[in-house]
Amino acid sequence: MKYLLVLATIVFGSWVNAQTEDVVYEYQKGKKYIVHFVQNGNTLWRIQETYKVPAKDIIAANPGVEKGIVEGQKLLIPVGVAETKYADGTLIKEHTVVKGETLFSIAKREGATVDEITKLNPGSESGLKLGQVLRIPLKSVTEQVKPVTEPVKQVETTVDFSDTIIAHTVLDHETLYSISKRFMVPVEELQKFNKLKNTNIKPGQVLNIPLKKEKVKQVEIRAVAPVVIEPVKPIDEELLFKKKEEYNIALMLPFYLDGGEAGFKDVATEFYMGVELAIDSLEKMGFKAKMYVYDAKNDSAAIMALLKKPEMKQMDLIFGPLIPQGADQVAAWCKTNGIRMVCPSASNSTILQSNPYVYAAVPTDITLQRILARYTVENHAKDQIVLVNTGVAKDKDLYDAYRERFIELSKEKGNIKLIEIKTDDLAAYIRKNGNTVFVVPTRDKGAAMKFMGALQKSGSKAGSGSISVFGTKDWANFEDIRGVSKNKFNLHWASANDLNYNLPETKKMLRQFRRKFKCDMSKYSAHGFDVMYHFTTTLLMDKSGAAGVINNFDLQQIGEGNGFENNQAYILKHVEFELERVGTVHE
Structure with a gap:
């Protein structure tokens, strides 16, 4: 493996969210249709079942379909009478707003103007809300079917x-x-x-x-006029990598070699140690690459200077930046230049929107809440589930994510009841001699402390029953919450990773790490190993991904044209003053 350390030399001593799919409608002669493009594997039966529209109605709206459907073909799925008068051929997309989107960003992406969107959505000019459905006028769709000009017989x-x-x-x-x-x-x-x-x-x-x-x-009854379908280019959803004898890989980490930001420097160094160990394993598998290691500080000007380097456009894969604040900048550059990027740390879900070149190695906070909702439904269906609104405005996205996913999944279990309360009301919802699960989706230390304090005063009301608290991964750093309380109230949360030194695979990796660096492996080193090894083997070497040391990867595209996110996490629980892995859940 060739290394090119850019800007400085590093010396190592004893060694750092389900998205609702958009729907496009087309209006013809006072009727409303969903626009569906046939994918390889679609059948008329599945289209009928998906849209809950009888096959005979689909055939009636798409003459020629009775002879069979082909990949790329545009189908109009009748859904009723138009809600207002539109010109024939009008296209309108219904889009669900996700975190970080604005009218301007949506208009720019969809090729519409802000005025056109606000005209269809009165009140949107005053601001958007997470989960709000916007109607967006479209000028065209990618695949086209030539209109029938001859009279059509029924x-x-x-x-x-x-x-x-x-x-x-x-x-x-x-x-x-x-x-x-x-x-x-x-x-x-x-x-x-x-x-x-x-x-x-x-x-x-x-x-x-x-x-x-x-x-x-x-x-x-009458002859059916033929439908002529334009040839279409098959959709490449996988974004496959071209096979090469030697790849170019960039690693962007905040080493701060000229001083400052000691915390970032330590994390970057430990992460890089794990990367080196992964590279040792990859070399034994015959993988060849030229590694470029960059000191990527938390500074937009410094990152842009790195991106302007001539070798950057030759990269096959970029890992980093490790600091989320610089990830948006690199992601935009990667999209423009058609280069794949792996975000090794937690990032905002907006970075994946309309950018299929980005891979998020860590589930977003939203996805972790959806995973926690699935775990609750699958393991606590008979318990009393209480969702707590702490009143912290910045946590509304977590609250909504858990609530929406829980309600959706509970329908499969006979509509499990979800009680929604505020912190001050918790005493009234402790089930006596039964099991109560309080879900407290907050990142705020003060809100978490307030809830646990109130629960400590009222917890005895459970009698012989049990109380469990489901928090967020941020609670791992809330040291002011006593260990006794964490154990007593069975504190759980969904976590992207879990470093457990008692597992056989972790012990094996720890021995290799000690031999190479003469020190113990930190969670940042283990994460560096997992990220480099998994994405290199799956994306560049075309091999199936094995379970990591502290991560379990399952990358899913969050919608056509968007990026890929890890949809798997662990459920951790406090047991006997230690964290125990009680579940591995896929969203």
């Missing part, structure tokens, strides 16, 4: 479906989620049909896909 259509199963061999880079999207079969149905305990699959594994085979019968 047909009376009947569609019969029969059960069929296809055997699908999992391809490299495929996930259960991408397969579910391709065949329009829910992930849960694929798991149940194939008796999968989780969502982990491997290349070469054979999955049975339940489908319906359609048989279309028509009683012709």
Whole structure:
């Protein structure tokens, strides 16, 4: 492995969120249609089931479909009468606002003007809310179907479906989620049909896909005019890497070699130690790369200077920056230059919006709350679940994320009751001689302390029952919450990683680390190893990813045209004054 340390030499001594999919509507002759482009694996049955529109109605709206559908074909799915008068061919996208979006950023991305959006959404000029649905006028869609100009004769259509199963061999880079999207079969149905305990699959594994085979019968009343479909370019959702004998990899870490920011310097150094250990393993596997290591300070001007270096446009993969504040800047540059980037630390979900070149190694706070909601539904369905609103405005996104995902998942369990309260009311909602789970989605130390103090005064009301508190990963740093309280109230949270020195794989890695650096491995070193090893093997070496030392990666694209986020986390619980891993959950 070749190394190029840019700007300075480093000497080591004894060694640092589900997004609702947008929907496009088209208006024709006073009627409203959903625009659907056929993907490889789609069937008329699955389209019918997905949109809850009878197949015969879909066929009636799309003459020629009775002969079969093809990849890339545009279908109009009838959903009713237009809510207002629109010119034929009008296209409107319904978009759910995510954190960090503004009218300007949405307008710029969609090719519309702010005035056009506010005209369709009165009141939006005063500001947007997370989860708000905006109607956005579009000028066109990517794939086009030539209009029929000849008179169309009507047909009376009947569609019969029969059960069929296809055997699908999992391809490299495929996930259960991408397969579910391709065949329009829910992930849960694929798991149940194939008796999968989780969502982990491997290349070469054979999955049975339940489908319906359609048989279309028509009683012709008038002849149907032919539909001519423009050839379309297949969608490349995987963004595959080209095979090379030697790759160029950039590593951007805040070493602060000229002084300052000691905390960042230590973390960067420990992270890099893990990277070096990963590179040792990759070299033994025959991987060759030229490594460029940059001192990327938390300064936009300094980062831009690094991005302007001539070798940067030759990179195959960029790791960093380690400091989230510089990640947006690098992500925008990577999108412009078509270079893939791995964010090794927690980042904002907006960095993934409309940028398929970004891979977030750490789940966002929003995703962690959605994962915690899944864990609650799957493991505490019979307990009393109480969601606490602490009143901290900056935590509203966490509260909403947990609430929405819990309600969605609870429908599968018979609508589990979710009680919503404020901190001051908690005493009235402790179940006597039963189990109560208080979910407190806050990053704020003061709010967490206030809740735990109130619970300490009222906890005896549980009698022989138990009380569990589900917090956030930030609670790991709230040292003012006593260990006795954490144990007594079974404190849980969802965490992106878990360094457990008692696990066999961790002990093995620790021995290798000590031999190389003559010191113990920190969580930053373990994270550096996991990130470098996983993304290099899966993206550049085309190998299936193995479980990491402290991470478990499952990268999912958060929507067409967006980036990829790790959707897997651990559930940690305080037991006997130590953290214990009680679950590995996939969102």
